Amino acid sequence: MTEQAATTQSHIEVLHGKEYMRDGKGSLMPIELVKPVDKLMDELVRKIIGYAEPLSAEIARFKQHTLGDIAAFQALINQEYGASKGGEKGNVSFLSYDGLLKVQVQIQDRVEFGPELQSAKVIVDECLRAWSSDSRPEIRAIVENAFKVDKAGKINAAELLKLTRLEIPDERWQEGMRAIRDAERRQASKEYVRFFRRASTADDWIAVRMDLAAL
Numbered sequence: 001m002t003e004q005a006a007t008t009q010s011h012i013e014v015l016h017g018k019e020y021m022r023d024g025k026g027s028l029m030p031i032e033l034v035k036p037v038d039k040l041m042d043e044l045v046r047k048i049i050g051y052a053e054p055l056s057a058e059i060a061r062f063k064q065h066t067l068g069d070i071a072a073f074q075a076l077i078n079q080e081y082g083a084s085k086g087g088e089k090g091n092v093s094f095l096s097y098d099g100l101l102k103v104q105v106q107i108q109d110r111v112e113f114g115p116e117l118q119s120a121k122v123i124v125d126e127c128l129r130a131w132s133s134d135s136r137p138e139i140r141a142i143v144e145n146a147f148k149v150d151k152a153g154k155i156n157a158a159e160l161l162k163l164t165r166l167e168i169p170d171e172r173w174q175e176g177m178r179a180i181r182d183a184e185r186r187q188a189s190k191e192y193v194r195f196f197r198r199a200s201t202a203d204d205w206i207a208v209r210m211d212l213a214a215l
Helices: 036-081 115-136 137-146 157-164 171-183
Strands: 011-013 018-022 028-030 092-095 101-113 184-197
Touching: 028 184, 036 092, 036 101, 036 184, 101 157, 115 171, 137 157, 157 171, 171 184
Parallel strands: none
Antiparallel strands: 011 018, 018 028, 092 101, 101 184
16 A cells, blocks of 8 residues: 555645645644644544555455355355254354364344333332342442443443342332343344464464454
8 A cells, every 4th residue: 555545635725825724623724833743643643544444444345255255155054954053143163174263253132221221220229228238248239330331331231131130039129120121122233253263272262353452
């Protein structure tokens, strides 16, 4: 990829023969008034993004082709044996003949929660207050962890659903658990492809990383 190809759309705008750069508020700033360090940072970011965007598109195409190849192979298996190769949710692994390379496909359901969850939280908090010192610390910890949100403002569905498996006969608690179950909304599943290799069949699998944060 050439330097020119790796650079995003020009950031210099010409108006009446004079050069400008557009700032974060959308205003045009005469280029001679822009600090040199800001110009350099602008060029740096545009250069990096210029490489990142086509690389991202290439990875997306790779994933599409990979899933297509896997689907074709799966269809061949089904045709030959009349049975599906994979688990209940479509999870499946493919191994090289020597057992040193593995491609793994995982299907994960996405879960979101509706407004009933707020009612569930109120009820659970009432239960904890009513039980007072009689409530076990571990139950309080499980509750607090279940209703935590991550950086994206999402609740961990697995942790939340752990609450519904607790054997607590309190009728108010059971009502809260019903609210949690009613709040659950199953969204479209997401398909993940992961890649692994190992030096020998006695070794642990090592992931082939494609996430910059993991490299």
